[in-house]
Amino acid sequence: MNSSLTRLFSIAQKPARRIVGLMSGTSLDGLDVALCRLEGHGAATRVQIEQFATFPYSDEQRQQIRRVFAREQVELQHLTLLHAWLGTLHGTMVLDCLDRWQVKPAEVDAIASHGQTVFHAPRHQHNLPDWPNATLQLGDADHLAVKTGIITLSDFRQKHVAAGGEGAPLAVYGDFLIxxxxxxxxxxxxxxxxxxxxxxxxxxxxxxxxxxxxxxxxxxxxxxxxxxxxxxxxxxxxxxxxxxxxxxxxxxxxxxxxxxxxxxxxxxxxxxxxxxxxxxxxxxxxxxxxxxxxxxxxxxxxxxxxxxxxxxxxxxxxxxxxxxxxxxxxxxxxxxxxxxxxxxxxxxxxxxxxGILPDAKEALLFAVLANETLAGTPFAIGRGRQAVPAVALGKISFPQ
CATH class of the missing domain: 3.30.420.40 (ATPase, nucleotide binding domain)
Known part of the structure; x- marks a missing residue:
């Protein structure tokens, strides 16, 4: 078996996993980094935030993101470059945190990266009946995985959209479990x-x-x-x-x-x-x-x-x-x-x-989503048009 798949299978079977949750919201404050320990999955999930830090974006970094943030028309080259640049930047921030916390990358099972939302386009907002719900988060997870050497799960909102949702809000899964x-x-x-x-x-x-x-x-x-x-x-x-x-x-x-x-x-x-x-x-x-x-x-x-x-x-x-x-x-x-x-x-x-630090909550919730994808069984939440589909969220990127 491919060594990356062997590693993934081993992580899924562990009784507890250490997952770094990453969150960068629409306020563009910076990157929240939460080192989380998650035992079990589903209703039996138990969580502990071992470490937490926020890396503020510099004025220059914030300016580069705002060039494409919530804009209908953008420079395509900058959008493309920003996707790779943010992935590497977030990877550097994760490594800086782990070094500060004296945690080796090999001691972390996975990263759960929300990415940076730059445009959210549900159908009721774009009013184009022939086009689907859509949302876009930047910060390429392959770059993040290669930079850190850690398996990375990302792009959580896309499966939600593909299964009939609007891509938000996703906190409901983790809120319910925790x-x-x-x-x-x-x-x-x-x-x-x-x-x-x-x-x-x-x-x-x-x-x-x-x-x-x-x-x-x-x-x-x-x-x-x-x-x-x-x-x-x-x-x-x-x-x-x-x-x-x-x-x-x-x-x-x-x-x-x-x-x-x-x-x-x-x-x-x-x-x-x-x-x-x-x-x-x-x-x-x-x-x-x-x-x-x-x-x-x-x-x-x-x-x-x-x-x-x-x-x-x-x-x-x-x-x-x-x-x-x-x-x-x-x-x-x-x-x-x-x-x-x-x-x-x-x-x-x-x-x-x-028992959960408020500033760390969103980063923790994406660590919970990654934990469910790695070890859990998808479950539905809500009913009727309020239902959230039973899907595993997040794409998986290997370091090698």
Whole structure:
């Protein structure tokens, strides 16, 4: 048997695996690297995050990604080069982490690489009836595997699309396996560039699990900060927005977008919630003269309202649920206050309360997906049009 296949077969048979989970989100903050130990698979999965670090992208690296990020028209040569360049860059970051943690690459069973999403195009968003759902993540896994010498699983969203899904959100698989609790309904809310949540029923019935995007979380806020505050990339703690006042006229116009009225589940991205979307809403609402703090205050309210409306659409007008938050938006104190005001019956905590560092959660979830592909049995989640197909996610790249 091919030596790489022999190695893969051996990893699949182990009682526990060490997997490095990688996540780079639409906020373009950098690469999250989580060294995870996973015992078993499926409902018997047990996880431990042994080490975690975030490698911030430099301004130059961020600029190179933004040349193709969420743009309908790009330079094809740069897109092609970026795919290989990001794979090697992420591999270098992984090796730097392992060296810092005094872990040899041979002691790691696999890497689970989400890659860098540069365009998300579900059918309901591109409105081209003869074309499928699609999504694109860059950061070639062959380059990553060769650079690190570690078997790499990547491109997790493509199988989901191929099997009839929209490619997002994928957190539902890991959320269900890691965070479900008998007798307690839970919501796992991720506030990244886009807000998404997973509803976990206390019955532990996979058919009753539900996951959806809810709208923007940080993507518009970050874009607004970059446009109005040179040298800053985000509103730390929500302090800038706290100095402004919400414009009801602009908020009403922003919420007129059909996405918010669309049935659940749904997916979206910064392609829709872009600076152009904000500019159009300002023109329609005669609010082009708003100050930067007022814009940020309004966009913060928009993020909270999108989450609250989606959760009410799923769980009823007065949901009483335990909500566990992760993602960069967790550190925005104003956004968290707005969420609590929109959902007064909900009890808010973080995934830290469940034993998982919030900033590491997304990287861990892709390690869980890789673990299931290596050792698990595919299972379906949800029912009807909400169903997530029973598929093994991720392509496998060998170092040799």
């Amino acid at each position: 965070f479900s609790e008998p007798g307690q309904d839970r919501v796992l809310l991720n506030l990244g560039g886009i807000a998404n949540f997973t509803f976990l029923p206390g019955s532990l019935d996979p058919a009753a699990v539900f996951s959806t995007d809810a709208g923007p979380a940080n993507t518009l806020l970050d874009a607004c900060v970059r446009a109005h505050y040179p040298g800053r990339s985000y509103d730390e703690g929500g302090l800038l927005a706290s100095q402004g006042r919400v414009s009801d006229a602009l908020l009403t116009e922003l919420l007129r977008h059909p996405f918010f009225a669309a049935p659940l589940p749904k997916t979206t991205g910064p392609e829709l919630f872009s600076p152009e979307y904000l500019q159009r809403a300002q023109q329609q609402s005669n609010t082009t003269g708003l100050s930067a703090p007022d814009l940020l205050a309004t966009l913060t309210r928009l993020s909270a309202r999108g989450v609250a409306d989606a959760l009410k659409q799923h769980a009823g007008p007065q949901p009483y649920l335990a909500v566990y938050v992760s993602g960069g938006g967790l550190h925005n104190a104003l956004l968290m206050r707005e969420l609590q005001a929109e959902l007064p019956g909900c009890r808010f905590g973080t995934t830290d309360d469940l």
